[in-house]
Amino acid sequence: MPEYLHPGVYIEEIERGPRPIEGVPTSTAAMLGEAERGSITPRLVTSYKDYQRWFGDVFGASKFLPYAANGFFENGGRRAFICRLVGNGSAQASAVFGDFIVRAAGPGLWGTRVKVKISDGTTKKADGSSVGFRLQLAYWGREPVPDFDPFTDRTTLPRPALTEEFDDLETDESSPDYYGKRVPFIDLDKGETNQGPESSALGILVRNAGVAAGAKPANGIQVLGGGADDPAALSTDDYRGDPDGGRTTPQGLAALELDPYRDVALVYAPDVSTDIANAIVSHCENLRFRFAVIDSGKGQNNPSGLNPRNAITDTSYAAFYYPWIVSADPRTGARKLIPPGGPVLGVYARSDNERGVFKAPANEVVRGALAVEFDINDRIQDDLNPKGVNVVRSFPGRGIRVWGARTMTSNALWKYVSVRRLFIFLERSIYEGTQWVVFEPNDDKLWARVVDTIRLFLRAQWRLGALFGRTEQEAFFITCDRTTMSQDDILNGRLICEIGIAPVRPAEFVIFRIFQNTAEAQR
Numbered sequence: 001m002p003e004y005l006h007p008g009v010y011i012e013e014i015e016r017g018p019r020p021i022e023g024v025p026t027s028t029a030a031m032l033g034e035a036e037r038g039s040i041t042p043r044l045v046t047s048y049k050d051y052q053r054w055f056g057d058v059f060g061a062s063k064f065l066p067y068a069a070n071g072f073f074e075n076g077g078r079r080a081f082i083c084r085l086v087g088n089g090s091a092q093a094s095a096v097f098g099d100f101i102v103r104a105a106g107p108g109l110w111g112t113r114v115k116v117k118i119s120d121g122t123t124k125k126a127d128g129s130s131v132g133f134r135l136q137l138a139y140w141g142r143e144p145v146p147d148f149d150p151f152t153d154r155t156t157l158p159r160p161a162l163t164e165e166f167d168d169l170e171t172d173e174s175s176p177d178y179y180g181k182r183v184p185f186i187d188l189d190k191g192e193t194n195q196g197p198e199s200s201a202l203g204i205l206v207r208n209a210g211v212a213a214g215a216k217p218a219n220g221i222q223v224l225g226g227g228a229d230d231p232a233a234l235s236t237d238d239y240r241g242d243p244d245g246g247r248t249t250p251q252g253l254a255a256l257e258l259d260p261y262r263d264v265a266l267v268y269a270p271d272v273s274t275d276i277a278n279a280i281v282s283h284c285e286n287l288r289f290r291f292a293v294i295d296s297g298k299g300q301n302n303p304s305g306l307n308p309r310n311a312i313t314d315t316s317y318a319a320f321y322y323p324w325i326v327s328a329d330p331r332t333g334a335r336k337l338i339p340p341g342g343p344v345l346g347v348y349a350r351s352d353n354e355r356g357v358f359k360a361p362a363n364e365v366v367r368g369a370l371a372v373e374f375d376i377n378d379r380i381q382d383d384l385n386p387k388g389v390n391v392v393r394s395f396p397g398r399g400i401r402v403w404g405a406r407t408m409t410s411n412a413l414w415k416y417v418s419v420r421r422l423f424i425f426l427e428r429s430i431y432e433g434t435q436w437v438v439f440e441p442n443d444d445k446l447w448a449r450v451v452d453t454i455r456l457f458l459r460a461q462w463r464l465g466a467l468f469g470r471t472e473q474e475a476f477f478i479t480c481d482r483t484t485m486s487q488d489d490i491l492n493g494r495l496i497c498e499i500g501i502a503p504v505r506p507a508e509f510v511i512f513r514i515f516q517n518t519a520e521a522q523r
Contacts, residue, residue: 027349296320327343
């Protein structure tokens, strides 16, 4: 209660009425797979150029993550978390500079193609000494690391594919140019995780345990050594990513469960086995607010044999796409057969941004697609559509389009992708927007305020076209009173609110009935 102790005028701010609910993002994707280089910590990228900056370029005939990222952004995607995966047998390259170590940004043989130079900073004090030190890194993508200094020799070939420079790094922790504030930094006295910014795609500066805070690394130029790839192919455990064996930090699906990645709404891994696809679907089902996109296998020339409900699982939290598509290699321009999931994720994002999550991501052109692996006609799709197989078809004069919008479930209530994703959007938006209710006095005033809060949100969605009905009463209802809560519920601190929603469904079958109308003679 406020205190009124002296005579005068008191101004108070009070809160009445509903609180607004903000819609959560629906088109933020997470892509898992093998990348040329980079950290195994998921990182947000907003373009394919951004992907190349942090994870490299196309690097293998069967490594489809770069193609998926390129297809996603080409088709309208805006935000994607890239989850680079490595096997347990991989090792991180490093080099010693006095009391410090410079490690590659992530495990893998790629780190042995990084050259690091530490020298005095370029800015000088009045006495001629350097303000701090200078950290320079260079990476060669495919060629062996040449024996010259690429930071002073600007003409000798081959040139590095990527260079980074951090100048005037100071050892004073109170300075804004302290190296722990400007470069990725690990103080082994405080743990093995990065305690600095994620500002370098190539390296991490590590200070050994017991070294004074004011120390600086020794000058020198070295190629990082000791990096190695796991010779075994990625397994289901690698995609799950729980710390185990040689892995000390989570990767893949385990990392995506952490709070910084709560905005992820779409999950995809290109060209994976049935077991890995099952793990991705289970991840989405367990977290409830995510949706998975699954590819068919390459070379499936017998469409009648496709049945994702039997081969993978029966779920409304995933959609299955067939066949593969042909697109241009982003590095060479040559025609390349790739899984459809990356471009399809971009179609999801484009449809969400242009129309809304309630619009089925189908009958949309796949940008960048030059051809499909197998041509699908109406008779083939007659067999595939009831099984939950969404096809990518080539239509003369209309281009290559996504021509299906079904989930992998046998439950007719959830058979459409747009319905499941609309409910994910509504449920998470209400969940995030009503956190203020917890520990409020559980009485009629709170119940009325909760109803008003949710009604305003659902009314806005109905006006946008997400809900079916000519009136609000037809589109949704909200009940939060003594009919939904017993006295036992109230005594045990439970507030129960029932919400009924009529989602709009896509017009999958458009039927025009045409007949011949013969007018009779009039007298």
